Amino acid sequence: MGTKSHLEVGGQIFSDLAYADDTAFLFSSEDNIAPCLHSFSQTAATLGLRTSWAKTKLQNMGSGPSPTSLQIDGNGVESVDSFVYLGSLQKSEDNSRPDMKRRISLAASVMSS
DSSP, rough: OOOOEEEEETEESSSSSEEEEEEOOOOGGGGGGHHHHHHHHHHHHHOOOOOOOOOEEEEEOOOOOOOEEETTTEEEEOSSSSHHHHTTEEEEESSSSHHHHHHHHHHHHHHOO
């Protein structure tokens, strides 16, 4: 990709995380988001893949303000504080209490029905 961005954790450098057909990009600056997503979408298209902009979200994971929503190639990318991914509630706060409460509530509603 044209714009380099990464995070360093414990001496290891990470720029993205890949899960099955999903990718999570890690940005150290909000200025790097739009160029990286644009480049990713163009590169994917050369392989016959397309970005699902409706499912693409921006989220701050634990420090600083939430990123602002963006337009990438005429497609809106929403900034969120939480979303459910593979059954797990992902929140901007760095604890798992909201996810545990959500799972307990889901189990309780199934048990009561």
